[in-house]
Amino acid sequence: xxxxxxxxxxxxxxxxxxxxxxxxxxxxxxxxxxxxxxxxxxxxxxxxxxxxxxxxxxxxxxxxxxxxxxxxxxxxxxxxxxxxxxxxxxxxxxxxxxxxxxxxxxxxxxxxxxxxxxxxxxxxxxxxxxxxxxxxxxxxxxxxxxxxxxxxxxxxxxxxxxxxxxxxxxxxxxxxxxxxxxxxxxxxxxxxxxxxxxxxxxxxxxxxxxxxxxxxxxxxxxxxxxxxxxxxxxxxxxxxxxxxxxxxxxxxxxxxxxxxxxxxxxxxxxxxxxxxxxxxxxxxxxxxxxxxxxxxxxxxxxxxxxxxxxxxxxxxxxxxxxxxxxxxxxxxxxxxxxxxxxxxxxxxxxxxxxxxxxxxxxxxxxxxxxxxxxxxxxxx
Amino acid sequence: xxxxxxxxxxxxxxxxxxxxxxxxxxxxxxxxxxxxxxxxxxxxxxxxxxxxxxxxxxxxxxxxxxxxxxxxxxxxxxxxxxx
Numbered sequence: 001x002x003x004x005x006x007x008x009x010x011x012x013x014x015x016x017x018x019x020x021x022x023x024x025x026x027x028x029x030x031x032x033x034x035x036x037x038x039x040x041x042x043x044x045x046x047x048x049x050x051x052x053x054x055x056x057x058x059x060x061x062x063x064x065x066x067x068x069x070x071x072x073x074x075x076x077x078x079x080x081x082x083x084x085x086x087x088x089x090x091x092x093x094x095x096x097x098x099x100x101x102x103x104x105x106x107x108x109x110x111x112x113x114x115x116x117x118x119x120x121x122x123x124x125x126x127x128x129x130x131x132x133x134x135x136x137x138x139x140x141x142x143x144x145x146x147x148x149x150x151x152x153x154x155x156x157x158x159x160x161x162x163x164x165x166x167x168x169x170x171x172x173x174x175x176x177x178x179x180x181x182x183x184x185x186x187x188x189x190x191x192x193x194x195x196x197x198x199x200x201x202x203x204x205x206x207x208x209x210x211x212x213x214x215x216x217x218x219x220x221x222x223x224x225x226x227x228x229x230x231x232x233x234x235x236x237x238x239x240x241x242x243x244x245x246x247x248x249x250x251x252x253x254x255x256x257x258x259x260x261x262x263x264x265x266x267x268x269x270x271x272x273x274x275x276x277x278x279x280x281x282x283x284x285x286x287x288x289x290x291x292x293x294x295x296x297x298x299x300x301x302x303x304x305x306x307x308x309x310x311x312x313x314x315x316x317x318x319x320x321x322x323x324x325x326x327x328x329x330x331x332x333x334x335x336x337x338x339x340x341x342x343x344x345x346x347x348x349x350x351x352x353x354x355x356x357x358x359x360x361x362x363x364x365x366x367x368x369x370x371x372x373x374x375x376x377x378x379x380x
Numbered sequence: 381x382x383x384x385x386x387x388x389x390x391x392x393x394x395x396x397x398x399x400x401x402x403x404x405x406x407x408x409x410x411x412x413x414x415x416x417x418x419x420x421x422x423x424x425x426x427x428x429x430x431x432x433x434x435x436x437x438x439x440x441x442x443x444x445x446x447x448x449x450x451x452x453x454x455x456x457x458x459x460x461x462x463x
Contacts, residue, residue, distance in 0.1 A: 034394045037415035037425050045426075049398040065395045229394060229425060239393050 002329040003366045007359030008149050008177060008307040009333060010199045010206055014256070015263040022205055022256035033249045034228030034242070044251050051258040052241065058202075058261055059194060060185035061212050068211045068244040069254060073176045074100040075222070076195035076211035079244065080172050081105065081143070083219030084193075087112030089140040092169075094126045095119045095341040096148045096155070101174055102341065105143070120345040123298030124153030128160055141170045146178035147305035150342040150355065151297025152280070154178065154305050161190035170217070176200060177305050180264050181273050186212055193217070198253070201272075203260030203360075208253040213240060223247060272360050276306040279358040279367050283308060286371050291378055296346045296353055309346070309353035312378060317354045320377065324354075328373040332356055382417070382455050387435050389428040389442070389449035390416055396447060397426045403445045404428070409438055420453055420460060 004012050025047065031040035033048045048069070056064035070076045081104040085091060093105060095117055109115045118134045120126045126144065135142060142164055147154045157173055164171040172193040175184060180201020186194055191212070198208025213219060221236055225246035230237040237243050264272065281301055287293055292313035298304065311317060321334035335352040336343055343349035356370070382388070391397040401413050411430040420427070428449070430438050442448055453460040 034425075042413065042426070045394050046398055049395060049402075052395065064399075065393070230392075237392070241395055242393050 002331055003362075003369055004331050005356050005358055005362065005366065005370065006331050006333050007200065007362070008337075008355060008357035011201065011203055011359050013361055014203050014205070015260060017259040017263055018203055018205065018256040021259035022252040025255035026252040029251065029255075032228075033251055035226075035248070047251060047255055047258070048249055051254045051261070054258050054261040054265070055196075055210055055212075058184075058265065059179075059196075059212055060187050062187065063215055065240050066213050066215060068213060068241045069249060070209040070211055071207050071250065072199075072209040073174065073195045073197035074209075076209050077101055077143075077172070077174060078104050079211050079222045080193045080195060080213075080219065081108060082222055083244075084170070084172075084217075085113055085141060088114075090114040090116065090138060091141045091143060092116045092118065092131065092134045092139050093143045094131070094145070094155070095345045096124055096126060096150075096153065097143070097145055097339065097341065098149055098174065098176065099338040099340075100176070101143055101145070102339075117341070120153070120342070122346055123300075124148050124151035124296075124342065124346050125298055125303060126155055128156045128163075131160060132163060135164070135167065135169055139167075139169050141172055143172040143174070145174040145176065146182065146184070147176075147307070148297070148339070148342055149177050149307060150309050150337050150339050150353065151346055152177070152305035152307040152309075152357075153297050154182065154303045157189055157191070165190040177307060180269065181276065181306055183269060186214070198257040198260070201264075202257060203263055204257030205253045207250050208257045211244075213244075219244070221246060267360070273306075275360060276358055276362070277301065277304065279362055279364070280304060280306055280308055282364070282367055283356060283358075283370075286367075287374070290371070290374050293374070293378070296348055306359070307355055307357040309348065309355050311348060311351070311353050312374075315378070317352050320354050320374075323377055324370070324373055327377075328369065330370055330373055381414075382429065384455055384457075385432040386455045387430050387432060387438075388414075388417065388420065388453045388455070388460065389430075389438075390420060390451050390453070391427075391447075392450040394426065397428065399445075400428055400442055400447045400449070403441060403447060404438065407441050409434055409441065411438065417460070420451070
């Protein structure tokens with residue numbers, strides 16, 4: 001059986017309840033949430049409502065109506081950036097961002113938005129003082145990832161959030177790699193907008209994601225169309241969540257997401273983090289013993305998420321990943337991981353790295369098998 | 381189904397009407413979630429319907445939960461009077 005170590009791309013496998021919830025919704029519920037008032041349609045609406053409550057609870061959102069469902073974290077980031085930023089605005093970001101942030105910002109830059117990119121150090125960490133210095137001019141928004149999808153480095157959101165709030169700068173956090181792994185409380189961390197994938201740390205099916213939008217923050221929709229209510233209005237209603245959720249909802253996916261969040265809350269984020277970081281710590285200890293292997297990113301485990309990157313001298317990362325898969329059934333990801341600037345920061349551009357990202361269902365044995373396979377591989 | 385002096389509470393979103401439903405269910409009061417009557421202009425297809433003797437109690441529960449309806453109607457004759 002294959003060993004899956006690419007949880008930074010999407011978590012796999014899912015908790016059993018996630019499969020069952022998606023299957024049951026698709027097979028037995030059928031109706032479209034928010035459309036119609038027969039019993040099945042109301043049950044579908046309740047399903048979305050309860051999923052929203054679960055997500056709000058997970059992130060400490062005071063009002064569940066401010067949780068907007070999207071198809072992915074990428075869509076959530078696009079919704080936040082295009083919905084908020086206008087020509088003439090100034091946005092500060094970092095070199096550790098994924099293309100889901102970098103590319104929308106490039107489109108906005110070409111429309112007259114000033115984009116300032118603060119470089120990370122070779123550990124992949126962006127020093128808060130440097131971020132603050134970059135925000136000294138009139139800045140509308142700071143957007144940054146909580147955890148890097150390349151090195152796993154965790155940024156100082158807990159410091160930047162309250163500082164930004166005090167300065168009147170909006171904060172958009174890309175929680176693609178941290179949601180479900182680290183505690184995120186939008187209130188105490190002063191996060192205005194939080195973009196979250198449903199299919200990674202929250203264990204939902206792919207095709208799910210969400211954006212939290214702070215109360216009183218009005219953003220433009222990315223999609224307009226039917227919302228199931230206010231049908232005589234020529235535009236979608238201004239209120240959330242409906243105003244930002246045009247089109248038929250992904251009910252089976254969101255049923256799976258609800259089951260995923262329930263699994264996460266029942267298991268405990270601390271328990272999950274402890275397990276995943278234990279595996280990462282073992283990798284950090286053992287991987288450097290392989291001849292020619294170099295770990296990238298920081299050494300401090302206290303700022304480490306559950307992804308890490310390495311290279312082996314004389315070996316193309318793509319070839320390592322290919323051989324791990326073909327000869328050992330170990331699934332990893334090689335290359336630039338849609339984050340070219342992050343590789344520039346940690347010194348691995350343009351060849352990229354091999355990324356290992358264990359998940360909740362990864363085992364000590366999986367790590368042992370990987371280490372043995374790599375030792376075998378470098379021997380040729 | 382709707383009798384003289386019965387109340388209809390309508391909300392501006394599906395999310396809010398379901399939040400109201402959840403709150404009222406938790407308080408075990410008697411109400412029904414119904415399709416909004418066609419003659420009431422509404423932003424949402426669902427409404428909360430209840431008897432007049434429960435108006436004070438339900439009003440107080442919704443108010444405490446910050447879920448006051450967008451509009452409140454009472455059945456009078458063949459129509460509805462907006463409160």
